[in-house]
Amino acid sequence: MEIEGKSISKAYRKRLDRAWKTFLEFSVEVNHMPLPALFSTVMAFLAWLEMSGRVSELTGCLSVVSRAHKVLNLHDPTKDSSVLYVVNGIKKCTAQEA
Numbered sequence: 001m002e003i004e005g006k007s008i009s010k011a012y013r014k015r016l017d018r019a020w021k022t023f024l025e026f027s028v029e030v031n032h033m034p035l036p037a038l039f040s041t042v043m044a045f046l047a048w049l050e051m052s053g054r055v056s057e058l059t060g061c062l063s064v065v066s067r068a069h070k071v072l073n074l075h076d077p078t079k080d081s082s083v084l085y086v087v088n089g090i091k092k093c094t095a096q097e098a
Contacts, residue, residue, distance in 0.1 A: 019064040022049075022057060036074040037065060039082075046086050055094045058087055 008016075026048050027034040032041045042065065049058055062078045069076040077083070 015060060016064050016067075019057065019060040020068065022054070022061055023065050034065075035068060035072060037069070037077050039077040039080055042077045042080075042083055043086065046083070046090065050090045050094075055090060058090065062087065 023045065024034055026045050027041070030044060032038070046058065049055060049061065062083070066076050066078040
């Protein structure tokens with residue numbers, strides 16, 4: 001999926017592509033449509049990343065999901081206040097475990 005113009009670096013594009021592939025991998029695994037993603041899909045994705053030990057990918061993955069929705073002029077489920085609350089909670093718990 002083309003989510004950005006040519007104005008970004010190759011390294012950043014690689015990170016975006018990797019994050020988008022991660023979301024697609026999850027969507028296939030749980031049989032959910034990636035676009036438009038439902039709020040419940042995004043929340044389940046957060047839990048999946050956490051349980052998979054991929055907390056460091058949270059921000060990048062949410063960013064690319066958000067960007068894909070914006071590019072296609074779709075409602076962005078990542079902007080729900082509950083998503084931010086859960087992300088902060090996951091990061092806080094992970095930091096305490098370290």
